[in-house]
Amino acid sequence: MTVLNDAQQEQLKEITANLQQVREEKNISLEEISVQTHIRLSFLQALEEWRFEDLPEPVFIQGFIRRYADRLELDGTAIANNFEINFAPLESNHSIRKPSIYIPLFVPYIFLLIAAAVGLFYLLKIDFRDKSSAQKQNPMLSVPQKTLTSPLKSEILPSPNTAPVSTATPSQTSTSISDVAVTLELKGDSWVQVKADGKTEFEGILTKGERKNWTAKKSLTVRSGNAGVVLISVNEEEPKLLGKNGQVKDFTYNKQ
Known part of the structure; x- marks a missing residue:
């Protein structure tokens, strides 16, 4: 046509x-x-x-x-x-037209926001990775210092009713008593170890407000990792603090 x-x-x-x-x-x-x-x-x-x-x-x-x-x-x-044949023919209704592509204005902004978010995530990831690497190389940067609770030195508290006698170590003293009965009352948290006649009766953390009793036939040793919070009473005597806060001490009580 x-x-x-x-x-x-x-x-x-x-x-x-x-x-x-x-x-x-x-x-x-x-x-x-x-x-x-x-x-x-x-x-x-x-x-x-x-x-x-x-x-x-x-x-x-x-x-x-x-x-x-x-x-x-x-x-x-x-x-x-008189009939011109060089006129450009009219465009047919059936001719194929290339569809025009319309891109909404907000589409480029969405791509820019996505690119910015990816870049920010990448930078934060690198920063977090660097901090983690630094903490692995120097654990002291991330691990808080804790009070040493293992016993460092020992000391013997003499009984108020007996004269002190020397023991194997210069820093310890022992007291001869008729009966060995010890009561501990905690004013704070402390690691405590109790040995009766050479056998460990207790070892662990006692918390503030706890009250414990131990007896022994021959000897009883109390070791505290925080002597300033431990009140000790020997044979129902008036309670006394074992030492200062954060101080580690040993106290031995011997039967005559």
Whole structure:
């Protein structure tokens, strides 16, 4: 199907109307024109009926006009040249059009926000990794110092009713008593170890407010990791602090 623009259609209507008028004046049928010019009858009919969509390309239409006019003893070349074939054809409704791509304005901003978030996450990840590496290399940066609770030195508290006697270590003293009975009362948390007759009866953490009693047949040793919070009473005597806060001490009580 041929699609002609408006200018071509107007030119073709004027030319074919004049040719039809001359043909009818000379009493010549379209069939005769078709036989003598070798133009298909359907094309001649389409020209005179202005059914231009049934015609071939404009260059062939121009050739039909020239031969048609020559048969009518007219200047076919001059008449055919009145039909321009170089006009750009109208765009067909069935022609393929490339879809236009529309990108909303907010789409680039979304990509920018995503890129910024990824970059920030990457920087924070590197910073966290560097801090973790530094803590692994120097544990003192992340681990708080704790008070040493294991016994460092020992000391013997003499019984208030007996004279002190020397023991194997210079820092310890022992007291001869008739019965060994010890009561501990905690004013704070402390690690405590209690040995009765050389056997460990207790070892662990006593918390503030706890009160414990131990007895022994021959000897009883109390060791505290925080002597300043431990009140000790020997054989129901008045309680006394074992030492100072944070001080580690040993106290031994012997039976006579």
